Amino acid sequence: MARIYGIETEYGLAHTADPDGRRIGPEEIARHLFRPIVEWGRSSNVFLPNGSRLYLDVGSHPEYATAECDDLSDLLAQDRAGEALMVDLLGQAQTALEDEGIGGRVHMVKNNTDAAGNSYGSHENFLIRRTLDFNRLTTVLLPFLVSRQLLVGAGAIIPSRSSFSPDEESDRSEMMFGLSARSDVMWEGLSSATTRSRPIINARDEPHADAEKYRRLHVIVGDSSMSTATSALKLGSAILMLDLIEQGARIPENGLRHPVRDIRLVARDLTGTVVLERTDGTTTTPLGLLADYRDRAQRIVDNGDHSLGDEKLAGYVIDLWTRMLTAVESQDFSTVDTEIDWVMKRALIERSMQRGISDITDARIHRLDIAYHDITPATGLFPKLEAAGMAKNLVPAEAATRAKDVPPATTRAAVRGEFIRAAHDARRDYTVDWVHLRLNDESGRAVALKDPFATTHPQAETLIAGL
Numbered sequence: 001m002a003r004i005y006g007i008e009t010e011y012g013l014a015h016t017a018d019p020d021g022r023r024i025g026p027e028e029i030a031r032h033l034f035r036p037i038v039e040w041g042r043s044s045n046v047f048l049p050n051g052s053r054l055y056l057d058v059g060s061h062p063e064y065a066t067a068e069c070d071d072l073s074d075l076l077a078q079d080r081a082g083e084a085l086m087v088d089l090l091g092q093a094q095t096a097l098e099d100e101g102i103g104g105r106v107h108m109v110k111n112n113t114d115a116a117g118n119s120y121g122s123h124e125n126f127l128i129r130r131t132l133d134f135n136r137l138t139t140v141l142l143p144f145l146v147s148r149q150l151l152v153g154a155g156a157i158i159p160s161r162s163s164f165s166p167d168e169e170s171d172r173s174e175m176m177f178g179l180s181a182r183s184d185v186m187w188e189g190l191s192s193a194t195t196r197s198r199p200i201i202n203a204r205d206e207p208h209a210d211a212e213k214y215r216r217l218h219v220i221v222g223d224s225s226m227s228t229a230t231s232a233l234k235l236g237s238a239i240l241m242l243d244l245i246e247q248g249a250r251i252p253e254n255g256l257r258h259p260v261r262d263i264r265l266v267a268r269d270l271t272g273t274v275v276l277e278r279t280d281g282t283t284t285t286p287l288g289l290l291a292d293y294r295d296r297a298q299r300i301v302d303n304g305d306h307s308l309g310d311e312k313l314a315g316y317v318i319d320l321w322t323r324m325l326t327a328v329e330s331q332d333f334s335t336v337d338t339e340i341d342w343v344m345k346r347a348l349i350e351r352s353m354q355r356g357i358s359d360i361t362d363a364r365i366h367r368l369d370i371a372y373h374d375i376t377p378a379t380g381l382f383p384k385l386e387a388a389g390m391a392k393n394l395v396p397a398e399a400a401t402r403a404k405d406v407p408p409a410t411t412r413a414a415v416r417g418e419f420i421r422a423a424h425d426a427r428r429d430y431t432v433d434w435v436h437l438r439l440n441d442e443s444g445r446a447v448a449l450k451d452p453f454a455t456t457h458p459q460a461e462t463l464i465a466g467l
């Protein structure tokens with residue numbers, strides 16, 4: 001089995017001013033941050049030689065969309081390369097600001113909610129065959145996405161009781177540590193809108209490939225992951241679910257009766273035992289659902305019949321999935337406490353509370369939460385946890401560094417990367433998107449890479465050779 005996948009990550013920007021210095025906002029930071037990019041590519045929306053897309057999204061959120069991968073270990077490396085590129089840009093912005101006498105320190109966070117309460121984060125993209133019944137796919141996938149946060153949520157301080165309707169604000173008078181903040185902004189199971197009535201599965205049909213053969217599934221419910229282990233389980237479990245569905249596994253189709261309510265309940269239950277009602281009137285729990293999916297996923301991993309690529313990593317995904325279910329059941333998290341974001345974040349918060357902070361809404365806890373997601377080497381907590389061996393890292397530093405320049409070798413990203421590098425070196429004016437390569441000269445020559453699995457493309461090679 002083969003599948004193409006990619007992940008988009010939006011980052012948040014912040015500035016802490018010197019005591020007597022000026023404080024600058026995200027827009028101004030973003031302007032500094034993107035200056036080297038604009039110099040390189042004459043735009044703040046570019047495709048890079050490693051096949052990825054880097055751009056400034058609405059609300060001054062820098063976004064990195066990885067190149068297409070067909071191997072989970074490539075995807076983890078490409079995502080880490082995005083972080084590394086952001087850290088490089090941040091360092092340059094810091095220097096530029098100091099040169100301008102603004103000083104202070106710029107920060108970049110890979111988190112899921114900004115200071116104004118806007119939700120952002122991470123979008124997962126998976127190639128699926130057009131022949132697959134999309135309605136059946138979403139019916140089967142929804143309960144998985146509703147419950148997946150128990151395994152891989154980023155952890156968040158959220159209102160203990162959430163509003164179940166978009167017209168009503170949640171009561172924020174009582175707050176708690178929950179699995180994910182993302183659940184509270186999901187208002188539909190499936191729809192094509194992404195802003196007002198955000199759906200758990202986005203039905204927008206932009207395949208970035210041959211539309212007769214393929215569709216791209218756009219999942220917007222997941223949290224950004226700091227831990228590469230959490231990331232592996234988040235993406236790996238979703239890919240295995242798609243493999244199972246495409247292989248016709250008989251996963252019950254009786255979906256959840258109240259997915260919008262349930263996703264909020266699951267976010268608030270660290271025991272995985274909250275009762276969820278199915279459309280046929282029977283009930284289940286997040287633990288029950290995830291254990292059933294795990295058993296099925298284990299079988300296709302044992303048979304080598306999956307699209308994760310790397311077999312060793314596939315085995316790790318099943319192993320971590322299994323250990324996490326046992327940890328939740330027993331409430332003993334010592335076997336996963338270097339691998340799962342919400343577990344690591346909760347441990348840090350609990351330690352602070354033991355040192356005398358009594359209120360979870362205390363500003364120090366809020367700062368700790370942000371520091372967990374801070375990718376800035378000088379101030380970020382997570383890089384320190386990794387360096388100290390307290391957070392497991394699946395992506396060696398060399399692999400991340402290499403992925404900053406080198407696209408995945410086994411997808412069309414390899415062709416795109418080669419074209420970009422050659423056209424840029426030859427100082428040619430060109431335009432690129434996920435499918436097309438185009439020279440903006442009188443010839444106007446363009447090539448469409450409609451097959452995302454193809455690593456060679458005769459017309460593209462001719463185009464590149466002519467540069």
Ligand code: ATP
Pocket residue numbers: 004005006007008053065066067068069125126127128206207208209215216217218434452
């Ligand atoms: P936007 O975020 O601007 O609304 P978008 O959802 O199309 O647009 P991009 O930020 O351009 O997203 O990122 C697209 C993502 O989809 C990338 O991570 C890329 O690797 C992935 N991708 C590209 N082609 C395919 C495909 N055919 N199937 C699955 N994923 C793909």
Ligand code: MG
Pocket residue numbers: 008063065
């Ligand atoms: Mg995007």
Ligand code: MG
Pocket residue numbers: 008123
């Ligand atoms: Mg997107």
